[in-house]
Amino acid sequence: MTPGTDVSIRATTRPIALLGDPVAHSFSPLIHNTGFQTQGLDFVYLACRVPKDALPEAIAGLRALGFAGANVTIPHKEAVRPLLDRCTPRAEAIGAVNTIVCRADGSGAVELIGDNTDVEGFLEPLQSLADRLAGAEMVVLGAGGAARAVVYALLTEFRPTRLTIVARTPARGEALAADFATYDTRRALQVMAPDEAAPAVRSACLIVNATPVGMHPHVAASPWPHAEDFGPEQIVYDLVYNPVRTRLLREAAARGATTIDGLTMLIGQAAAAYRQWTGRELPREAVQAALKPLFQD
The missing domain is CATH 3.40.50.720 (NAD(P)-binding Rossmann-like Domain)
Structure with missing residues (x-):
């Protein structure tokens, strides 16, 4: 079994998306799905190619479809800010967002909060x-x-x-x-x-x-x-x-x-986002073991 590839999908599973263009090269699905699988968490991470003109619809979809959150990558990190309900002080200072947390309040409304874990x-x-x-x-x-x-x-x-x-x-x-x-x-x-x-x-x-x-x-x-x-x-x-x-x-x-x-930065920023979505620490040893075969020079 390859870590991160045998993720169980149930009716209760909450998706998390990577929004960018391109995304086919990304290892973020492997990183996060390895974490979810290792810790038995009911999430799944999907890479979604989103052209520039489709970004507003993609953000609306996070709210409407019950996503737990998202990562944001090139070319949307700056353009996504005004589409969110609020951003953390760090993301406001940087002027760019790479992580979105979808947080439901007591009334059932969903707030989209932007952060930047790249730092x-x-x-x-x-x-x-x-x-x-x-x-x-x-x-x-x-x-x-x-x-x-x-x-x-x-x-x-x-x-x-x-x-x-x-x-x-x-x-x-x-x-x-x-x-x-x-x-x-x-x-x-x-x-x-x-x-x-x-x-x-x-x-x-x-x-x-x-x-x-x-x-x-x-x-x-x-x-x-x-x-x-x-x-x-x-x-x-x-x-x-x-x-x-x-x-x-x-x-x-x-x-x-x-x-x-860039691999250490990739894992570091992923771990910070993972913590916000799940309340758990990313199991780095399992993630590094899953990534290792992909980075043989």
């Missing part, structure tokens, strides 16, 4: 490197919903001396920087287009890819294809987890950089 998942593998990262120079590639969680986390946890947002659309990067000005107590934020960011990348202690570039099936792509800009003093962190060893990470490792893949 917890992102920071988890960086805690052991905190001494290197405190007050360091950093670069974030991307300015979308994932980048918002990363920028918020870095500003509040490590207070970098310089945090460069590299955005293909600089106006979007400037908007992100403006949104987080309150948390930028050291005036660290700056925005650059990719064609001017090489010096910032070379001098950064931490480089984070918060874009989907390099994700399956486009595994030959890299968000920073200039491998000569990496070095042994750097930490390169790719939020992409499929494949686990992206072109970005392979090239950074070949230049001596410390690399962090």
Whole structure:
């Protein structure tokens, strides 16, 4: 029996959805269904491809069909906020939602609450490197919903001396920087287009890819294809987890950089969401055992 694949469906089973486009690459169903199966919980997790123009109907469906909650991924993390009843302070600060909890009140009405567990998942593998990262120079590639969680986390946890947002659309990067000005107590934020960011990348202690570039099936792509800009003093962190060893990470490792893949973040943010939906801790050992065969490099 393969964990996460033999989920019992009953009339009482409550569904939880992943809403995004694309979703076929996602391992979230395996993670959560392994947890439900291991702990004997009456939930099932489904990946649902939702085009941009269908997002309002999908959110209404969560409420109408008795879903316990949902995850939200590219490209809906920001667009989903006004469709919910309220968001947690963390999600409001970030301006992006990756987790929805459907909570019924005493009258039978259902409240949709948005949260962002990406911060917890992102920071988890960086805690052991905190001494290197405190007050360091950093670069974030991307300015979308994932980048918002990363920028918020870095500003509040490590207070970098310089945090460069590299955005293909600089106006979007400037908007992100403006949104987080309150948390930028050291005036660290700056925005650059990719064609001017090489010096910032070379001098950064931490480089984070918060874009989907390099994700399956486009595994030959890299968000920073200039491998000569990496070095042994750097930490390169790719939020992409499929494949686990992206072109970005392979090239950074070949230049001596410390690399962090997206799998730890994936499990960390999933565990935080799982706790909110079920009131239980995600059984990480079972999840890691289920995922291991998929990540043989």
